Amino acid sequence: MAQKRVFITGGASGLGKALAEVYASAGAKVCIGDIDQAVGEQTLTSLQQLNPECLFVNCDVTQLEVIEGVRDTLSEKWSGIDVVINNAGVAGNSGNLEKISIEDWEWTLNINVLGVVRGLKVFTPLFKQQKHGHFINIASSAGLMNAPRMSNYSASKAAVISLSETARVELAPYNIGTTVVCPGFFPTNLAKTIRAENKDTRAWVERAMSRSTVSANDIAQEIYQAETTNTFLLLPHTLERRFWRLKRWLPEVFFRQMLKRTAKLFPQD
């Protein structure tokens, strides 16, 4: 089988890094794009031990022309791209709805939503021209559950799920697959990007992440399988899978009660 050619946004750290390792271990050529030059270069050094053809590019998903430049460079160097993983994201704000500033909403949505929009927009014409390709969009279980005090993160991830549902149907006739991933908490550096009034919030999120029974590597392995089998929706955590079923089957009786209980757990403003 031909070596896969993969581009991953936010690939320097956390889930993006784990995905890069899984793909590179399977023999793929992987390019990680990230705004963190120093960490990106460190990650590249370890990736090149797995496959010397791996690359790092300084790529901010808020900059359309930069992503277009990456597409042009990679498609010329590799004669095409097979998989694009729209993974870069920030934790956004935690706190009461009325306290989150419009600037903070714009910051979260520009990265978490428009970052994915730009990835889809830039790589779709190439995938159509090649007559194949696969998008993997990293959303979150937050986008399905919509827990209290996480409004802008949840809304951003719900938008990624919505975009993926559209892409799945719109792009399938062109032999372009779509996978959307909705993990619960797992340990990465994501909590560093939380903007919250309550100083306990970051520690609360880090504790929730550390309690995860699933690692970034476990999730990356599942994503690799989902792409290979063209699976659309992936919920890697057992508990979140249960909540998702609960929401669809018994939204008022159990799901709303569960959200009310969650509201009490989260640090208050």
Ligand SMILES: NC(=O)c1ccc[n+]([C@@H]2O[C@H](COP(=O)([O-])OP(=O)(O)OC[C@H]3O[C@@H](n4cnc5c(N)ncnc54)[C@H](O)[C@@H]3O)[C@@H](O)[C@H]2O)c1
């Ligand atoms: N960790 C969790 O608990 C969790 C749960 C559900 C979903 N997610 C999602 O997983 C994805 C990866 O996050 P992670 O948990 O690995 O966090 P992380 O902070 O470890 O990694 C995110 C990476 O994205 C990069 N990044 C941030 N802004 C960027 C931009 N504008 N352009 C390019 N790169 C940028 C960061 O530099 C970092 O390397 C995110 O979309 C996140 O929302 C994480």
